[in-house]
Amino acid sequence: MVEVKNELATYAQALCHPVRIAIVELLLSQQCCYHGDLTDHIPLAKSTLSQHLKVLKEAGLIKGEINPPKTRYCIDDKVWQKAAKMFYHFFEVLPPTPVNCK
């Protein structure tokens, strides 16, 4: 890291691992928040899953209300929309390549 951490890079970083994508997709597929055992869906040690959840939490994309035996993980709407906007904008800025572009 050679400079100030880019916010977009932070979100990308949170989403750059297949397991974290899977976790987020699972949360997205829920009517409301997810509660239950994530290891039912993703075959990893719970400590490993906990670590991935931590990454997503620290990026702000999800929030969890954890009253130890019971847990609830949700996408954080607000941050999610913000990240969405940043990605939208990032990908939008590409103008069509001019035909005379060499």
Place this chain on the structure above:
Amino acid sequence: MVEVKNELATYAQALCHPVRIAIVELLLSQQCCYHGDLTDHIPLAKSTLSQHLKVLKEAGLIKGEINPPKTRYCIDDKVWQKAAKMFYHFFEVLPPTPVNCK
């Protein structure tokens, strides 16, 4: 990596480093393709920049025509649009949280 590499994760991976974001933004800001010395814009060793470019190239997001003393780096429109669509879709699927969501 515990499973088949997720394509979205691959793009996120390519974009998860501030320097790579900076490189892509530089390329996006060009009328056409970029040619010149990237170290003018990003204060890193050229070998390091070369590595970051390699990551972006392997993800397919950029392409470079390198005839050694001269170089041209471009966003790869096709892959870019594909990645854009994947991110759009990924972020779009979030329905508004129901008010009765507990």
Place this chain on the structure above:
DNA sequence: TTAATTGTTCGTAAATTTGCGAACAAAATG
């Protein structure tokens, strides 16, 4: 109260990422 359930934190090992300089390649220029 004791056991069961569920999740986090800690320590550790293996793999990957990041960054650098040195060495190397390949074309342009003197």
Place this chain on the structure above:
DNA sequence: CATTTTGTTCGCAAATTTACGAACAATTAA
């Protein structure tokens, strides 16, 4: 032809990431 320019590749070291099991909370259930 030698030098300059520009970029890649090759070690190498430091930092980070990933994954695991063990130990540790904290609440629920027996």
